[in-house]
Amino acid sequence: MELPPTSSPRPPTTVRRNPPRRAKQTPLATAPDPSSLSSAAGGITPFPPDDILQPDPPQIPPPVPRSPAPKSAASSENLKVFLRIRPHEIVPRPSRNPCGGKAKARGKCASPKGGKNKKKSSCLAINDSHSVTLSAQPSLLDSKRTKSEVYDGFSFVFPQDSLQQEVYEKVMNPLVLDFIEGKSALLVAVGPSGSGKTHTMFGCPRDPGMLPLALRQIFSHATGNGDPHSSRSYYLSMFEIYSERGKGERILDLSPNGIDLSIQQSTIKGLQEVMVSSLAEAESLVACGIRSQYIINIRAAHKNADDEHRFPPNNAVLTIADLAGAERERKTGNQGARLLESNFINNTSMVFGLCLRSLLEHQKNPKKPLHKHFKNSLLTRYLKDYLEGKKRMTLVDVGKVDTDINDENQMSKEGAHVGVQCNEEVYVELQKTKRNEEVIRNFAKALWNVLKQYKQKLEDSEREAGNLKEALRKEMAKSMKLNKELKELRSSCSFHRHPFPEEIFSSEVDAPYEYCAAGLSKPLSITDDLTNCDAFLDDNTTPTIGGQIHINMPAGVLAHEDFTGLRDFGLKMDSSNSNPTETANRDSSSSISCSTVDDRTIYSSPKEMPTQQQEDKRMPTSDTAELSISPGDIKKLIYEKGKGFQEKANRTGDKEQLKTIDVREISYPEGSKEMHSSPEIHPQTHDPIKEGKDIFPSASQQLQTSYALPVRDMKTSNKCQLTKNLKEQKYGSTSKPKVAEKPKRRLMPASAMLLREFAGLDMEINKPKVFGNFFILM
Numbered sequence: 039m040e041l042p043p044t045s046s047p048r049p050p051t052t053v054r055r056n057p058p059r060r061a062k063q064t065p066l067a068t069a070p071d072p073s074s075l076s077s078a079a080g081g082i083t084p085f086p087p088d089d090i091l092q093p094d095p096p097q098i099p100p101p102v103p104r105s106p107a108p109k110s111a112a113s114s115e116n117l118k119v120f121l122r123i124r125p126h127e128i129v130p131r132p133s134r135n136p137c138g139g140k141a142k143a144r145g146k147c148a149s150p151k152g153g154k155n156k157k158k159s160s161c162l163a164i165n166d167s168h169s170v171t172l173s174a175q176p177s178l179l180d181s182k183r184t185k186s187e188v189y190d191g192f193s194f195v196f197p198q199d200s201l202q203q204e205v206y207e208k209v210m211n212p213l214v215l216d217f218i219e220g221k222s223a224l225l226v227a228v229g230p231s232g233s234g235k236t237h238t239m240f241g242c243p244r245d246p247g248m249l250p251l252a253l254r255q256i257f258s259h260a261t262g263n264g265d266p267h268s269s270r271s272y273y274l275s276m277f278e279i280y281s282e283r284g285k286g287e288r289i290l291d292l293s294p295n296g297i298d299l300s301i302q303q304s305t306i307k308g309l310q311e312v313m314v315s316s317l318a319e320a321e322s323l324v325a326c327g328i329r330s331q332y333i334i335n336i337r338a339a340h341k342n343a344d345d346e347h348r349f350p351p352n353n354a355v356l357t358i359a360d361l362a363g364a365e366r367e368r369k370t371g372n373q374g375a376r377l378l379e380s381n382f383i384n385n386t387s388m389v390f391g392l393c394l395r396s397l398l399e400h401q402k403n404p405k406k407p408l409h410k411h412f413k414n415s416l417l418t419r420y421l422k423d424y425l426e427g428k429k430r431m432t433l434v435d436v437g438k439v440d441t442d443i444n445d446e447n448q449m450s451k452e453g454a455h456v457g458v459q460c461n462e463e464v465y466v467e468l469q470k471t472k473r474n475e476e477v478i479r480n481f482a483k484a485l486w487n488v489l490k491q492y493k494q495k496l497e498d499s500e501r502e503a504g505n506l507k508e509a510l511r512k513e514m515a516k517s518m519k520l521n522k523e524l525k526e527l528r529s530s531c532s533f534h535r536h537p538f539p540e541e542i543f544s545s546e547v548d549a550p551y552e553y554c555a556a557g558l559s560k561p562l563s564i565t566d567d568l569t570n571c572d573a574f575l576d577d578n579t580t581p582t583i584g585g586q587i588h589i590n591m592p593a594g595v596l597a598h599e600d601f602t603g604l605r606d607f608g609l610k611m612d613s614s615n616s617n618p619t620e621t622a623n624r625d626s627s628s629s630i631s632c633s634t635v636d637d638r639t640i641y642s643s644p645k646e647m648p649t650q651q652q653e654d655k656r657m658p659t660s661d662t663a664e665l666s667i668s669p670g671d672i673k674k675l676i677y678e679k680g681k682g683f684q685e686k687a688n689r690t691g692d693k694e695q696l697k698t699i700d701v702r703e704i705s706y707p708e709g710s711k712e713m714h715s716s717p718e719i720h721p722q723t724h725d726p727i728k729e730g731k732d733i734f735p736s737a738s739q740q741l742q743t744s745y746a747l748p749v750r751d752m753k754t755s756n757k758c759q760l761t762k763n764l765k766e767q768k769y770g771s772t773s774k775p776k777v778a779e780k781p782k783r784r785l786m787p788a789s790a791m792l793l794r795e796f797a798g799l800d801m802e803i804n805k806p807k808v809f810g811n812f813f814i815l816m
């Protein structure tokens with residue numbers, strides 16, 4: 039694996055302890071009931087138990103077959119696997135095997151020992167430079183347990199007679215060149231015990247292996263004058279990973295005076311780096327530190343800080359690892375501590391082999407994720423960057439082709455195998471673990487999806503609640519504003535005797551009719567007098583003939599300066615009856631406020647409703663009346679006591695003089711007693727005007743009287759019948775008056791009567807009704 043030179047300082051050596059093997063609680067024990075989840079919230083996707091519980095078991099690649107890599111891509115592979123086949127028989131041949139049979143390095147496990155009498159023969163045949171065939175011995179061909187297998191995809195296969203230099207040229211030299219150029223690289227030797235790993239990696243003085251040859255090449259570059267490499271320093275560190283009595287992994291610093299290293303948060307602390315300035319120093323240091331399963335790091339750095347600017351940064355590390363070989367217990371006969379160590383080595387080799395297999399598959403198909411084998415071994419964690427392809431890695435797979443013809447298993451399990459010897463129990467256990475991981479992963483995905491949907495739903499609900507709150511707040515503000523306006527209107531309205539809209543509605547009075555009939559949208563107030571009266575008298579308003587509005591004004595209104603504007607429109611005010619004292623005397627209670635619409639009286643509140651006696655005493659005390667008879671051509675008749683009615687010119691500015699109407703025959707009651715004692719009037723048969731009788735009957739008389747009035751003026755001559763039964767509708771009881779039907783408009787009786795007198799029309803006039811100081815008819 040080749041990486042560009044890094045400018046960052048050398049990263050700390052990071053390792054990771056084996057994860058605790060305590061059994062975890064199965065996800066099913068803590069998982070919520072899927073049905074309850076799905077039913078609890080609509081629209082939430084139900085839990086997919088099938089997907090969770092029946093995942094496809096992760097297929098851990100079987101330990102034996104190797105997936106071949108395409109030959110064409112071999113040169114571009116970051117991870118390369120070479121196979122070197124150990125000679126069938128080690129014979130001291132000075133020319134080909136300078137080392138001869140070497141003594142085993144200390145600390146290494148015992149290599150299998152074949153029986154002296156056992157006949158050995160090669161069972162590994164090289165097909166080409168990238169594949170080999172492992173076959174059974176002829177004596178074992180009949181056995182069902184043996185079969186021939188082809189292993190393909192090697193970067194290169196070195197035959198038995200290959201020399202160290204040949205191996206170096208193809209395997210190590212490219213890595214050293216990369217290292218010199220600033221790229222990190224790793225060379226690992228794996229294989230069964232006795233397969234020649236140490237021989238390949240370290241060699242002997244007469245036939246040096248990869249490490250000494252690499253050191254020579256590195257320091258030969260460092261001595262060149264003017265070469266940027268000569269300005270570098272090299273630091274060498276070594277450590278061994280081992281297991282003491284099978285109790286976990288430990289790390290021993292192999293440098294002089296090295297000690298056991300501590301691992302803090304997955305980081306090796308205290309690993310010494312020895313600066314080596316020459317090949318001799320480096321070889322001496324390495325020779326002292328050789329152990330089983332050792333790892334050597336060679337780091338390059340610039341000698342001077344200035345060189346960091348002159349030359350490319352160089353913090354490359356070349357790592358050379360010689361791993362202990364897997365062993366077969368039955369062959370070694372190990373026991374006790376040796377057996378535990380052997381198991382540790384086998385386990386490490388197995389995990390490391392699985393990691394390599396994952397990397398190879400990932401390299402072949404990058405979309406395929408890497409298996410998580412790396413966490414299972416300190417060694418694999420240390421080599422994680424290389425194993426994951428972040429750095430260049432070359433694997434020397436040393437094959438042991440010596441086959442004991444009496445041991446058929448050895449043929450199938452060892453030899454050209456990648457050094458991974460996976461015993462079946464561990465393999466099955468690994469399969470279970472992988473499946474559990476898959477179940478947990480699927481459960482977590484499903485739970486995550488459900489939680490996401492719940493979260494989305496919660497956010498939607500919160501948003502909706504927020505909108506509702508906002509709408510409620512606006513409505514409340516609007517309501518408060520309307521209430522405030524209402525209060526202001528109440529406080530400013532001079533016509534307080536008029537019922538306010540809500541009072542009208544509450545008393546089932548058709549208030550809009552009342553105001554619209556007058557062309558008004560609301561009760562008149564002092565400040566609105568002129569405006570509203572404009573609307574009232576505006577020709578465009580076209581009020582309906584016969585509609586009427588009674589405006590009860592307090593005494594102060596008449597004194598209001600704006601009120602003088604009303605006079606311009608021909609309104610006549612009766613100042614004589616605007617005296618509140620007189621009103622109070624007449625009504626016995628000045629607090630009674632009322633206004634009339636047509637022939638009905640609306641009280642502002644039930645408690646203010648007068649008693650029948652009070653009602654009877656309410657006298658039309660005004661000696662001034664005004665009548666508007668035509669909406670299009672508003673004419674007003676003004677009645678003044680003693681002068682009779684006059685027709686006033688319309689407001690368009692007609693200078694026509696008022697025409698005096700002789701109403702001397704009208705007898706106007708002067709007091710309540712006269713009103714009380716006045717005879718009943720039957721409008722259909724009596725003509726009070728002609729008879730000189732009271733044209734203002736008492737309220738009791740009004741209640742029993744029906745009126746039929748022509749409601750059009752002389753132009754239209756239309757008539758409008760208005761029949762009332764006020765007693766039933768209004769005064770049938772002392773309770774709050776109710777208006778059962780929309781009031782119909784008609785002219786006031788007195789005015790109509792006068793109209794008939796004035797226009798000569800047949801008009802039955804029965805009921806003048808004046809309950810205020812002032813009123814306007816239209």
Ligand SMILES: Nc1ncnc2c1ncn2[C@@H]1O[C@H](COP(=O)(O)OP(=O)(O)OP(=O)(O)O)[C@@H](O)[C@H]1O
Binds near residue numbers: 148
């Ligand atoms: N290619 C080879 N040519 C000549 N001799 C070899 C070769 N490979 C290995 N040997 C010899 O085989 C013996 C065992 O080799 P080696 O110690 O290197 O095996 P190993 O894989 O390192 O074993 P272990 O894992 O137990 O350390 C040594 O004496 C070594 O000299």
